[in-house]
Amino acid sequence: MVMVGVDDLLFQSRIRAAAQSIAAPIRFLRQHDALLTAVREGRPSLVILDLDCDAIHPIAVIREIRSDPELTGIPVVGYASHVHAERLQAARDAGCDRVMARSGFVAALPNLIGSVRGPGQA
Secondary structure, three states, rough: OOOEEEOOHHHHHHHHHHHOOOOOOOOEEEOOOHHHHHHHHHOOOOEEEEEOOOOHHHHHHHHHHHHEEEEHHHHHEEOOOOHHHHHHHHHHHHHOOOEEEEEHHHHHHHHHHHOOOOOOOO
């Protein structure tokens, strides 16, 4: 399961298409508390965060995931506009496993989603 904190419909569509192409289960969340609750209850294989999505408070989400011993092993990927260098650095500082500009994220998306396929998925 991949959990995604995003409210940008274009990126939601791109992520959904990548997940559907390999039948990877995915869940989109647009609010901070809902995202953290879902991560705690669902223990996803990957969390993807739009660092430009203020509604989810992405840096706080990263810090909370990294501070919870039961969640700390969940990989977190964050992306943002390349002009938001401070956000990208703040995500790195908070413990985000992989931080990239939007263009790099789009290019890496198939591999990111593909890396979390469940057993028996080709």
